[in-house]
Amino acid sequence: MKEFQKGKMVPMPSTALIPERDLGKIPVLECIHVGIEFGGLKAVEDFNFTIGKTEIAGLIGPNGAGKTTVFNLLTRVYTPTHGTIMIDGQDTKGKTTVQLSKMGVARTFQNIRLFSDMTVEDNVRVGLHNRMKYTTASGILRLPSYWKKEKESHERAMELLSIFDMQDMAGLKAGNLPYGAQRRLEIVRALATEPKLLLLDEPAAGMNPNETGELMENIVKIRDEFQIAVLLIEHDMKLVMGICEGICVLNFGKIIAKGTAEEIQSNPEVIKAYLGNNSMEG
Amino acid sequence: MEFLSYLISGLSLGSVYAIIALGYTMVYGIAKMLNFAHGDVIMVGGYISYIAVSYMGLPGWVSVIAAMVVCTVLGVLIEGLAYKPLRAATSLAVLITAIGVSYFLQNSALLIWGANFKTYPSVISGTLNLFDNRLSIPYVSMLTVVVCIVIMVGLTLFTSKTKMGKAMRACSEDKGAAQLMGINVNRTISVTFAIGSALAAIAGVLLCSSFPILKPTTGSMPGIKAFTAAVFGGIGSIPGAFLGGLLLGVIESFAKAYISTQLANTVVFAVLIIVLLVRPAGLLGKYVPEKV
Numbered sequence: 001m002k003e004f005q006k007g008k009m010v011p012m013p014s015t016a017l018i019p020e021r022d023l024g025k026i027p028v029l030e031c032i033h034v035g036i037e038f039g040g041l042k043a044v045e046d047f048n049f050t051i052g053k054t055e056i057a058g059l060i061g062p063n064g065a066g067k068t069t070v071f072n073l074l075t076r077v078y079t080p081t082h083g084t085i086m087i088d089g090q091d092t093k094g095k096t097t098v099q100l101s102k103m104g105v106a107r108t109f110q111n112i113r114l115f116s117d118m119t120v121e122d123n124v125r126v127g128l129h130n131r132m133k134y135t136t137a138s139g140i141l142r143l144p145s146y147w148k149k150e151k152e153s154h155e156r157a158m159e160l161l162s163i164f165d166m167q168d169m170a171g172l173k174a175g176n177l178p179y180g181a182q183r184r185l186e187i188v189r190a191l192a193t194e195p196k197l198l199l200l201d202e203p204a205a206g207m208n209p210n211e212t213g214e215l216m217e218n219i220v221k222i223r224d225e226f227q228i229a230v231l232l233i234e235h236d237m238k239l240v241m242g243i244c245e246g247i248c249v250l251n252f253g254k255i256i257a258k259g260t261a262e263e264i265q266s267n268p269e270v271i272k273a274y275l276g277n278n279s280m281e282g
Numbered sequence: 283m284e285f286l287s288y289l290i291s292g293l294s295l296g297s298v299y300a301i302i303a304l305g306y307t308m309v310y311g312i313a314k315m316l317n318f319a320h321g322d323v324i325m326v327g328g329y330i331s332y333i334a335v336s337y338m339g340l341p342g343w344v345s346v347i348a349a350m351v352v353c354t355v356l357g358v359l360i361e362g363l364a365y366k367p368l369r370a371a372t373s374l375a376v377l378i379t380a381i382g383v384s385y386f387l388q389n390s391a392l393l394i395w396g397a398n399f400k401t402y403p404s405v406i407s408g409t410l411n412l413f414d415n416r417l418s419i420p421y422v423s424m425l426t427v428v429v430c431i432v433i434m435v436g437l438t439l440f441t442s443k444t445k446m447g448k449a450m451r452a453c454s455e456d457k458g459a460a461q462l463m464g465i466n467v468n469r470t471i472s473v474t475f476a477i478g479s480a481l482a483a484i485a486g487v488l489l490c491s492s493f494p495i496l497k498p499t500t501g502s503m504p505g506i507k508a509f510t511a512a513v514f515g516g517i518g519s520i521p522g523a524f525l526g527g528l529l530l531g532v533i534e535s536f537a538k539a540y541i542s543t544q545l546a547n548t549v550v551f552a553v554l555i556i557v558l559l560v561r562p563a564g565l566l567g568k569y570v571p572e573k574v
Contacts, residue, residue, distance in 0.1 A: 115451065
């Protein structure tokens with residue numbers, strides 16, 4: 001089964017939710033029968049999901065459906081008890097969180113987790129950690145290679161911050177930024193790790209409609225510029241329906257529907273999950 | 283003139299406390315644990331340096347390097363064998379383990395080197411006499427203060443300017459997020475222990491050069507005082523450890539001189555209690571409310 005799946009080209013857009021431009025390419029993420037149990041509780045069960053190279057996909061579902069658990073599985077914060085997760089055609093079995101970061105998975109958090117005592121620039125440069133190579137000795141001794149790398153990483157950090165016009169904030173403490181800017185900084189920090197798959201956990205939480213609109217444009221812009229895939233958890237349906245090319249609906253740890261925005265909106269299972277099934281009795 | 287002499291010996295003692303406190307504070311900042319075995323690493327450093335000088339006839343500076351190498355290895359081993367398996371355990375379990383490691387080291391030293399005091403040959407001897415011999419400063423005091431300042435500046439540069447330093451600060455704020463950014467948290471913690479233990483070795487040599495009595499429990503009292511200094515300055519903060527160490531040394535020295543030698547420790551800890559009543563997070567510490 002696993003051998004067969006390895007390096008498989010994406011066959012059909014209808015099952016894999018992959019836009020046409022990604023057809024024939026190895027999917028960036030492939031989950032095959034992934035599940036995790038905590039004690040006897042099946043938090044996520046039989047999770048089958050594929051994301052194309054440059055796809056923007058959405059993961060939605062009621063509270064407690066297991067969405068963040070899926071993110072934790074994808075980043076190996078949790079180890080799946082069942083199934084296989086492939087990143088860019090490579091099996092992630094036995095890999096650590098750090099190795100997954102190197103393989104190209106980066107994420108943001110539902111409740112912001114910046115390094116709030118560090119400056120904005122240093123936050124981004126922590127993200128650059130594995131992409132900038134120099135030895136600690138050359139850093140302490142201030143060898144020329146250190147200065148060169150240091151300059152490079154400064155320039156790279158500024159370049160990344162410019163995506164959101166945040167260069168002016170580079171010297172500020174991250175914890176002192178306004179809320180919206182902190183959310184944007186988290187995305188920049190994740191991008192600094194040069195991901196192939198960017199996971200956004202409720203990126204629009206606490207944003208006003210204007211900011212959400214800007215965020216939508218920015219997510220699409222990031223996808224286009226960096227040519228990466230984005231998977232986002234979001235409760236703001238305007239955002240999800242507006243930019244996600246494929247949507248996966250989770251309820252009680254199981255996928256209850258997959259499809260495009262239109263398909264999801266008219267799916268009776270989804271309506272039931274969100275509204276309950278005794279609405280007729282009222 | 284007497285005042286100046288007490289001040290200088292206080293600064294010298296304080297510098298030793300500061301160097302030890304840096305080890306406590308860095309480990310606490312990153313691993314969020316109190317490494318009570320840190321004081322005993324100092325003792326091991328002292329013995330290694332003693333052996334290198336007395337038995338092997340090596341020059342003082344070589345003995346310092348030997349002590350640093352052995353203590354670094356020891357620190358990384360302690361972390362890897364005793365603390366790493368407890369990464370997910372409660373902080374109380376880790377604390378008890380640290381106390382256990384501390385007794386293990388003390389008793390191993392007792393077994394290996396015996397209970398007899400060893401007289402430590404100072405790595406640097408002689409005094410500088412000023413004002414017609416009214417003020418004499420031992421060279422070792424001057425060396426201690428200079429070494430402490432150099433270490434302090436070096437560590438500050440290291441944590442703010444290097445990649446590893448940034449990784450350390452990131453880990454100290456949020457290990458989970460750091461890991462997801464591709465930072466190897468276990469390795470960062472090991473490096474922290476290595477640095478802390480190397481500093482402990484230097485502290486051991488300097489301490490024994492000023493107070494040349496070496497026994498298996500040599501490290502425990504300075505260890506506790508340095509821990510006090512770290513809390514005094516604000517645990518987790520590098521400048522805090524420096525300031526706390528120096529202040530504690532000076533207070534102790536003055537208490538010995540002007541109040542009573544026997545009461546010196548009482549005065550030191552009384553000052554700690556007062557500071558913590560007024561500023562619970564320590565002098566330079568940041569008060570972080572627990573998230574519910």
